[in-house]
Amino acid sequence: MFHGLSRKRGVRRCVKVQAVPPAADAAADSAVPGGAGRPLLTVERVAIGYHQPQGYVPAVGEADFAVRQGEKVILLGPSGCGKSTLLKAVAGFLRPDSGRIVFDGRDDLEPGPDRAVVFQELDQLLPWRTVVGNVAYALRATGTPRAAARRQAEEQLALMGLDHALDRYPHQLSGGMKQRVAIARAFALAPRMLLMDEPFGALDAQTRGRLQHELAALARRTRASLLFVTHSIDEAILLGDRVIVLGGRPSGVRDDVDVSGLEQPDAEGFAEARRHLRGLLASEEEGSEHGVFD
Ligand SMILES: Nc1ncnc2c1ncn2[C@@H]1O[C@H](COP(=O)(O)OP(=O)(O)OP(=O)(O)O)[C@@H](O)[C@H]1O
Secondary structure: OOOOOOHHHHHOOOOOOOOOOOOOOHHHOOOOOOOOOOOEEEEEEEEEEEEEEEEEEEEEEEEEEEOOOOEEEEEEOOOOOOOOHHOOOOOOOOOEEEEEEEEOOOOOOOOOOEEEOOOOOOOOOOOOOOOHHHHHHHHOOOOOHHHHHHHHHHHHHHHHHHOOOOOOOHHHOOHHHHHHHHHHHHHHHOOOOEEOOOOOOOOOOHHHHHHHHHHHHHHHOOOOEEEEEEEEEEHHHHHOOOOEEEEOOOOEEEEEEEEOOOOOOOOHHHHHHHHHHHHHHHHHOOOOOOOOOO
């Protein structure tokens, strides 16, 4: 646990989230980040593994956490601790072996536009569609009429600074531009929650920094709820309201750290949060057969 000083003195306070009560009520989740209100997402005693030819391989042992409407929550932890597995389960691509995931009052999750996903891979766009075509296509698939889809796609792409590249194809874009399109496509769907799995992991440091900034601004403007996987402690602190640290094999929640308001590296409390998270990850490395960054 991270026991900082009080918020008034500008230093973070750790909040350990307990197992959450079942079934969020969609009508009640009007909370602001860190404020009161029912969760939009609850992950309740979730265990997930993979069936391999050599047997069952557990990935997530027992994970418990909740995310409120408008909150930005980061999953941080050693390589292989199950961050992507959890994200995929929230997206509806995997089902928990035990426990349950409740999103917007439902626990029978299928993939859907209410949980738009952005992955690390730079090839997640349709190569035969233009930039604007990629975003418009996603909107059309959710029932938006053609003209409105085109208009909304253009607006969203303009917000990501891509109005000059609407008619380019993915192979004509840099890695950073491709991720901008993927983010624009996700935001265009106006999802209740944005799920991001190391979206900037394949980018150079400068582009990564710029995109972190743009994402933070967009998330603030839209009050989007975010569940974001990263290996980077600084990225976690810059983008998150809370950082959930996963560890162990199979993994569980080791800590749940309040990092709200630390949007600049020179913010008071940033260095302390970084030290705390580094310490947690280092102790996970000691306890791990595979090492933290295997
Ligand atoms: N499709 C799969 N089939 C079998 N095992 C898998 C599969 N996907 C993941 N695993 C295993 O499940 C565990 C958790 O993997 P996962 O990718 O969720 O971890 P992670 O924390 O996201 O890792 P990283 O930070 O390296 O991306 C690992 O041991 C991994 O090898």
